[in-house]
Amino acid sequence: MSTTAIEPAPPPTRPRKRRSALRWHNTLRGWSFIAPNFIGFAALTLVPIIILFYVSLTEWGALGDPKWIGEENFTKLFTRDMRFRTALWNTLYYTIVHMPLTLVASLGLAVLLNRKMRGAAFFRTAAFFPYITSIVAIAMVWNLMFSPDYGPINQILRFFGVDNPPGWTVSSTWAMPAVIVVGTWREMGYYMLLFLAGLQTIPRELYEAATVDGAGAWSRFWHVTVPCLRPTTFFVTVMLTIGSMKVFDLVFVMTEGGPGRSTLVISQLIWQQAFAEGDFGYASAISVVLFAICLVLTLIQFWVNRRAER
């Protein structure tokens, strides 16, 4: 029993008899499970999102009736709007660096803290603390650490002989790396928690068997932990990607998109367009593009995950 348990979950298979009746039965049963969540989800999230898709083809200032303008918003978005291009690039930059960094850091933390040791509970809580600390306090302290003249980070850099340390949050080149570091620092405890839960599903017998076969700690990690964590890793990867593509509040409190537009991200652009400039149609069009990009990324992740499943 316990040896079959280790296999990554096989896709549910069912006896191939009385197919159509079974299919009808299954559809009904499947929906009966999904319905309680789906009804709330459809009414409160799906309907507004469908409206958003419609609004993206209109000119709408949130007041009065939307005016149909077809694909005009999208034309402007892809041909004229330099700010959108910058925001898209910045968002991708953030995602591409922040995603793997956070994945590795949170998995590392989870493996490190998934043991019986004195104080483990305290360290796990400490790792989670950045996520619950007020974001204003986080922005304050990190901005201070990055402060070009007085900040400890640059003092250390100068100590090691770097004559011209970066200006971090007040430099258009270094602001994004600074934001990424803080983003990773803040979120790793959150994803660590998910990995910790995932680690509990790996049967101890597997590690014991691997040890008997002479596998070292590193080899056990690669051949037992990583494959068995695949469902969790998949979840974390998808959520992290979408979360990074939507990043907003952290960037806003740290740099407000500046200096210039060097840390302007898509979500902030959407906010600006909608609430500062009153152009909800255009903001919706940007949201649709963001949605499409995330959908493609998620599909790729699903596909990779399926292949690994086999």
Added chain:
Amino acid sequence: MKKTTLGMLTALATAGALTLAACGGGGGDESTTPAGGQTTSGAQASVDPGAEPVTLTLAGWSLETTPEFQVLADAFMAANSNVTIELKEYDANDYGTLMLADMAAGNAPDIITIKEAKALGQWVDGGQLLDVTDVVSALPANVSGAGSYTIDGVNYAAPYRQDSWVLFYNADLFSQAGVAVPDGSWTWDDYATAAKALTANLGGKKGAYEHSWQSTLQGFAQAQTPGADLGGGQDYSYLKPYYERVLDLQTSGAQETYGNITTNKLTYQGQFGKQEAAMMAMGSWYVATLITQQASGEADSFTWGMAPIPQYDSSTTGTDKVPVTFGDPTGLGINAGIDSSKVAAAKAFIAFAASDAAGEALAKIGILSSVSSDAVTAAYFAQAGIPTDELSKFAISTHDTRPENPQSPNIAAIQTALGEAHTAIMSGSSAIDDAIALATSTIQSEIG
């Protein structure tokens, strides 16, 4: 199977369409019929006392620390016994967003406070505000700021409050440094010279503090430079001399750098109130805050005063001239969806808020009314803790205040682009010319 999915989608689409229709109905219908025949009844400053009882709702924010709404409401209710004004509280920082949501849902109060002139265009486009031209054109000539609420010749709100930017200075620090206090004759170059002299003689404290906002710099350049056209979208090179001066002050150490202000989230109340800097350009709203904080011990006690803001050149300096500064008014508009039986009372209220009586009531709590008169100035300077020298009185009462956000269809987009230029230049990550060029091309693609 196909049927189920299809059925589901149809159901959803219908639900969506219904909601849209319902939503459209809420805002749209009411706004297209802006209480037509009511316009004749406006403009009078009080309502017939024998009239039917009316209850008006009024939008305000941070009511506990912003008493002006209650003061206006109380003063009006005292004169009009049939009218009850109820305050509806909003969050000060998210006022625009929350108000927009309420307007969209048809929940906005009867009287809408215009906190930021920038938002007015969007509200008017959405048909949310009643035409109050009759009220505004009947206002006395000593009321300023109504132009900020005029779109295509139609007035949509009456200003009740008008702040403007003045120069605050710490007289103790000036005398400690042996520098003469401002006398009303300063241009910005005089200001820079004084800032450097102060810094050299104060041992660690800064001569000037300039807060990191875009308006702290661009507001003056826009208001004072001859020919500067914010809404035109063509030429923003008028910003350059102002940036050069400030960057020079930063490099010479005469004012805190932009990087240190933003990375340490410095507050102007802390910098001036705790005597970290000897002078500071700031809006007149800070007068009330500084008085309160000195009384409570949050700010140090020191002698301070106000001077006219430094000028572009000497043609407007000196107390025999009118100094040019900037500031947006705060005004009151009327919800286009208001019940027609309330329109007369609402118009009477917004007219009252821009009257001498309201101005004096506001001045007593440290709010500068849009009405300028000797009585209002006298009431304002009767506050305990306010400096009463002649120059302070001159700075508060005499100025040509240009709007920070003149009405223009693209004002919000223009300010966003210039805001990006501001952070790029101030942080030193972009040369002045490059940042202005980028902002100009962004604005032109937005307008075009």
Added chain:
Amino acid sequence: MTAATRRPRRARRLRERIGKGVLYACLIAAAAFLLVPFFWMLSSSLKQNNQVFTIPIRWIPETFKWSNYVDIWTKSGMSDWLKNTMILSVVVTLLQVFTGSFAAYGFSRIRFPGRDVLFLGYIATIAVPWQAYMIPQYKMMASLGLVDTLWSIILLQAFGAFGVFLMKQFYETIPEDLSESARLDGLSEYGIYRRIMLPLSVPAIASLSLLMFVTTWNDFLGPRLYLRTPSNFTIQVGLKVFQADPQGSSMYGLMFTGSVLSVLPIAIIFMAGQRYFVEGIATTGMKG
């Protein structure tokens, strides 16, 4: 046992001890690094308003303003806010865990047409920024008369895709054989969900509950838009009362006092709740 075998063992023990010492030193340094902003928050909660943001930063207040911790209870609606936040967090967490784990079972264990597309749609909606559709959603809620009630936030938060996705991924680690044999024993799908899946997914439920609780507790944008009367505020919305607009003066000291107070319940729940997701309940459960 000979001396020859004993010596390497002692050496190994010494090496282990040194390793442990290094590990702890690293962990303590890391913990300090993670807790610095919290420490600053704690210190700011004891400062006067004008002394919170200064150059250079002050880690220890000049004068300790202990009265902040009294004032926040007497001069603000903190107790109301705490109560509302608690109600919301508990109700939203319960609803999300229940409906989410239930739906996840349908998505992971029952094959029916359109399932995968529907699931993908669920996840993809997470990618749409809320700011972009908050106005249409607000209009719907307003037409139902739910603005300025706690119901609006409950409805907003309770049916997200997050819980469904998390639980589905977790169910996939539970071997299908278990449910298959239960089916042979005559258990219905609902029975399998309740008797087998739920007990086996305690770590996932624990982490989902905790994350949902924290998310609801710290949620700002939704409650900011929907809750308008001060007595209906949550903590995060309430704390913004202390932050004035640029023209006013903010009460930063009280704001951080409130922030510290709002972190404490979560820290306690986290400390106490972690045994449910780190102590290998699933592994022991699966042995049966």
